[in-house]
Amino acid sequence: MVQYDMESNITDEPNLVCSFTEQMDTANCLKVEEEILNKVRESKVPVIFNMQDVDYVSSVFLGMCLKVSKEIGFPNFTVINVQPNVKKVFKIAGFDKQISIT
Amino acid sequence: MTDPKTFNVNKIMEKAASAAAVFSQLSQEHTDRIVKAVYEAAFDNRVKLAKLAHEETGKGVWRDKVIKNVVASQFVYENIKDQKTAGIISCDEKSGIVEIAQPIGPIFALIPVTNPTSTVMFKILIALKTRNPIIIGPHPSALKCSTETARICYEAALKEDAPEDCVQWLNEVSMDLTHELMAHKGLSLVLATGGAGLVHAAYSSGTPAIGVGPGNVPVFIEQSADARFAVEQIIISKTFDNGTVCASEQAIVAERTNADEVIAQFKQQKCYFLTQEEVKTLEAVAYDSKRGLMNADIVGKSAPVIAKMAGIDVHADTKLLLARLDGVGKEYPLSGEILAPILAFYKVGGFDDAVNQCIDLNFYGGIGHTVSIYSNDEEKIGKFASIMNAGRILVNTPSSQGAVGGIYNTLDPSFTLGCGSGGKNITTDNITAKHLLNIQRIARRRINSRLEHFDQNLYFDESLDAKAIEKKFNMND
Numbered sequence: 001m002v003q004y005d006m007e008s009n010i011t012d013e014p015n016l017v018c019s020f021t022e023q024m025d026t027a028n029c030l031k032v033e034e035e036i037l038n039k040v041r042e043s044k045v046p047v048i049f050n051m052q053d054v055d056y057v058s059s060v061f062l063g064m065c066l067k068v069s070k071e072i073g074f075p076n077f078t079v080i081n082v083q084p085n086v087k088k089v090f091k092i093a094g095f096d097k098q099i100s101i102t
Numbered sequence: 103m104t105d106p107k108t109f110n111v112n113k114i115m116e117k118a119a120s121a122a123a124v125f126s127q128l129s130q131e132h133t134d135r136i137v138k139a140v141y142e143a144a145f146d147n148r149v150k151l152a153k154l155a156h157e158e159t160g161k162g163v164w165r166d167k168v169i170k171n172v173v174a175s176q177f178v179y180e181n182i183k184d185q186k187t188a189g190i191i192s193c194d195e196k197s198g199i200v201e202i203a204q205p206i207g208p209i210f211a212l213i214p215v216t217n218p219t220s221t222v223m224f225k226i227l228i229a230l231k232t233r234n235p236i237i238i239g240p241h242p243s244a245l246k247c248s249t250e251t252a253r254i255c256y257e258a259a260l261k262e263d264a265p266e267d268c269v270q271w272l273n274e275v276s277m278d279l280t281h282e283l284m285a286h287k288g289l290s291l292v293l294a295t296g297g298a299g300l301v302h303a304a305y306s307s308g309t310p311a312i313g314v315g316p317g318n319v320p321v322f323i324e325q326s327a328d329a330r331f332a333v334e335q336i337i338i339s340k341t342f343d344n345g346t347v348c349a350s351e352q353a354i355v356a357e358r359t360n361a362d363e364v365i366a367q368f369k370q371q372k373c374y375f376l377t378q379e380e381v382k383t384l385e386a387v388a389y390d391s392k393r394g395l396m397n398a399d400i401v402g403k404s405a406p407v408i409a410k411m412a413g414i415d416v417h418a419d420t421k422l423l424l425a426r427l428d429g430v431g432k433e434y435p436l437s438g439e440i441l442a443p444i445l446a447f448y449k450v451g452g453f454d455d456a457v458n459q460c461i462d463l464n465f466y467g468g469i470g471h472t473v474s475i476y477s478n479d480e481e482k483i484g485k486f487a488s489i490m491n492a493g494r495i496l497v498n499t500p501s502s503q504g505a506v507g508g509i510y511n512t513l514d515p516s517f518t519l520g521c522g523s524g525g526k527n528i529t530t531d532n533i534t535a536k537h538l539l540n541i542q543r544i545a546r547r548r549i550n551s552r553l554e555h556f557d558q559n560l561y562f563d564e565s566l567d568a569k570a571i572e573k574k575f576n577m578n579d
Contacts, residue, residue: 082458083454084454084457084458084461084485084489085489087461088489088491091461091465
């Protein structure tokens with residue numbers, strides 16, 4: 001459901017890249033949330049959520065984004081490869097004002 | 103001693119109240135005679151008023167203002183003339199519901215400098231059709247042409263025995279007077295078409311208001327589109343009255359696969375792509391960084407005139423100035439609304455990237471207004487439409503004329519385009535006569551056949567859940 005990568009080619013600096021491979025509905029989010037937060041706390045590096053394969057996010061996922069942001073600071077959290085449906089959700093929720101979403 | 107300013111506003115509102123009272127007695131037939139006379143007078147003066155507007159404001163193109171006046175008079179009239187707006191407008195014996203249209207009362211209509219005669223014609227026609235007196239509040243830079251339009255309409259109305267003072271206009275304009283009128287207890291509605299500040303003031307006045315949000319129209323030229331046709335249509339739209347329509351295109355988004363063809367078409371059709379240095383120069387001229395808005399001096403000017411203001415050398419027949427941008431937001435001043443023949447241009451990867459780019463533009467000052475797509479792929483058109491936040495999603499259509507309605511589609515012709523809650527408006531509709539009515543409903547007693555045979559004591563039985571109650575209820579169907 002989530003693939004973790006510390007050797008990302010996306011940036012030169014080490015990042016924790018979390019690539020989601022399934023829809024991030026409530027059930028799936030609850031399965032992975034604790035694991036992701038633990039990885040974030042342990043890695044102590046900027047975090048990237050790769051959303052390439054996701055076209056639905058639940059409110060639990062939005063909450064998880066906020067938790068990750070608070071854990072590592074907003075500037076250290078990036079969401080990439082968002083599909084239009086998901087981008088609109090972030091826009092409506094106003095997350096794009098604090099989190100880099102591309 | 104009476105404050106002259108207060109006296110003035112009170113006097114205006116006293117006259118409006120009297121006009122409203124008399125108006126409420128008029129029949130549909132009499133109302134329609136008045137509206138027809140006003141339409142004909144407005145239409146007959148379309149050229150004179152267009153020229154007057156152009157001379158006074160120095161904005162736009164007089165021939166295009168003639169077309170705006172035609173839409174605001176003839177097209178609007180054709181659209182509303184057969185509508186029932188007085189007395190009983192529907193009667194359904196089966197449901198027992200009778201609808202009665204009542205006027206809402208005095209309307210204060212704020213008029214923008216960009217459409218100073220057409221918007222007056224439009225608002226007067228829809229107000230009189232619904233038996234509402236109207237007070238025209240012109241823009242200070244278009245006082246003469248707006249008041250002359252109002253005078254012509256009023257005199258035509260009087261010839262058909264319209265109520266005295268059913269159309270009034272302000273011969274002087276000040277923010278104090280405007281605010282006082284908007285907040286007057288006798289006023290029923292503010293029809294606010296203008297800048298964001300004015301619209302916000304209307305909403306804050308305590309009087310019901312129908313306002314419009316700002317636009318920032320992205321145009322997605324999808325790879326299945328005919329690039330030559332798309333560019334031709336965009337030029338028709340963006341040069342119309344030198345881009346003063348709030349629904350005019352603001353940014354072009356093309357995919358990697360067709361961007362070069364689109365660029366070539368723009369160049370072939372006499373549009374100029376600015377260098378990065380020229381983009382910076384133009385930003386300083388086109389954007390007022392202190393106010394965070396477009397510079398009013400370039401609104402409605404032609405591309406060569408604006409280029410000259412910026413010290414950019416372009417051919418005299420240049421139609422549009424295009425600026426290639428990498429982003430959207432304050433750091434990219436040309437990515438916002440500019441009511442002039444200037445377009446931002448974005449070359450992106452594929453379909454999803456293009457839609458994401460349009461979302462950014464849509465949400466940067468244009469939520470709820472209008473978006474545009476050129477495509478021959480119905481699936482992609484549908485996806486684009488479902489994701490954008492816009493009252494009008496125009497397909498293969500010039501957006502200026504398309505959003506106004508009645509020319510390229512069957513949208514209600516209107517010079518007040520609702521932008522929904524995203525634009526802080528109550529509706530996404532093209533505002534027209536139906537929005538200026540109070541609909542009363544007579545509800546006659548009718549039997550609810552299911553409720554009639556349902557034992558309502560069951561509601562008090564806590565052991566019955568919604569499904570159980572529904573089952574019992576439907577047994578009597």
